[in-house]
Amino acid sequence: xxxxxxxxxxxxxxxxxxxxxxxxxxxxxxxxxxxxxxxxxxxxxxxxxxxxxxxxxxxxxxxxxxxxxxxxxxxxxxxxxxxxxxxxxxxxxxxxxxxxxxxxxxxxxxxxxxxxxxxxxxxxxxxxxxxxxxxxxxxxxxxxxxxxxxxxxxxxxxxxxxxxxxxxxxxxxxxxxxxxxxxxxxxxxxxxxxxxxxxxxxxxxxxxxxxxxxxxxxxxxxxxx
Numbered sequence: 236x237x238x239x240x241x242x243x244x245x246x247x248x249x250x251x252x253x254x255x256x257x258x259x260x261x262x263x264x265x266x267x268x269x270x271x272x273x274x275x276x277x278x279x280x281x282x283x284x285x286x287x288x289x290x291x292x293x294x295x296x297x298x299x300x301x302x303x304x305x306x307x308x309x310x311x312x313x314x315x316x317x318x319x320x321x322x323x324x325x326x327x328x329x330x331x332x333x334x335x336x337x338x339x340x341x342x343x344x345x346x347x348x349x350x351x352x353x354x355x356x357x358x359x360x361x362x363x364x365x366x367x368x369x370x371x372x373x374x375x376x377x378x379x380x381x382x383x384x385x386x387x388x389x390x391x392x393x394x395x396x397x398x399x400x401x402x403x404x405x406x407x408x409x410x411x412x413x414x415x416x417x418x419x420x421x422x423x424x425x426x427x428x429x430x431x432x433x434x435x436x437x438x439x440x441x442x443x444x445x446x447x448x449x450x451x452x453x454x455x456x457x458x459x460x
Contacts, residue, residue: 236459237402237420238394239335239342240387243356245406246425247344249325249445250315251279257311261303262290279407282347282380283307308352315359324360325425327447332365334451345372345390345403347380370394381409384417391417402458411440421458423450 245251255274262269267290269278278286283304288295291303315322335342344366346353353373356362370393378385391398403414406425414422423441441457443450 236338236340237400238391238396239340240390240394240401240403240414240419241342241344242403242405242407242410243344243346243353244348245279246404247324247328248356248360249321251406253311253314253318254279256314257307258286260314261307261310265291279409281409282374283349284374284376285380304349305351308349312352312355315355322359325446327450331447331450331454334454336365341394341396343367343370343372343390343393345386347374347386349374381407382412382416384413387414387417387419391419415439423453423458 241247244254255271255278258269258274258278277289284300287300287303287307291299332342342365344353344362348356350373353368353371357366357368362368372386372390372393374380378389380386387401387403388398391401394401398418399420401419402421402423403410403417403419404423404425405411405414411422411424420439421441422439423443425443425447426445441453443453
């Protein structure tokens with residue numbers, strides 16, 4: 236039986252719109268602006284370090300990067316709280332996580348989010364029902380972000396599995412590239428942000444609807460092989 240690695244943002248929690256708004260509000264404070272195409276290409280799925288150095292310069296002091304990371308993520312969390320109607324795990328996710336747990340499947344999260352957001356998600360969504368917080372791979376500044384494979388390689392190691400024996404659930408092109416580069420056995424691409432046509436250009440990708448409502452069937456028929 237394969238182990239599972241979940242991306243979080245845009246995959247288990249549909250929040251790309253919230254990150255877009257957070258970046259726009261944050262950058263406006265510094266007299267900057269960004270359009271949706273640039274956000275999709277250079278922001279979503281990337282680490283804050285990568286994004287902030289792209290905006291403010293590669294030689295920006297680490298202390299400033301850290302301060303602005305917390306500032307932007309605080310803005311993002313405020314936006315999440317402002318919209319309680321959409322502040323929940325993606326449709327079908329709870330049922331699928333329960334199903335994997337019942338089946339004895341080992342799984343964790345590998346995310347580009349940093350610690351304050353991961354703690355926020357665990358508190359607000361009750362993630363400890365399914366996930367061990369100590370096993371979550373997050374942006375701690377010690378490895379490059381997607382599309383580099385490091386996060387998924389680290390998550391496979393946490394699970395004690397060869398990457399080829401893992402399934403990754405992703406929603407972004409940079410994430411699919413990272414999983415592919417890591418040698419992940421099967422990649423499920425959730426079409427919340429990217430078209431099926433673009434996602435299918437990567438070998439071995441299983442394209443799914445932008446939710447988890449039919450994921451138990453996909454697991455039985457395609458993934459648990």
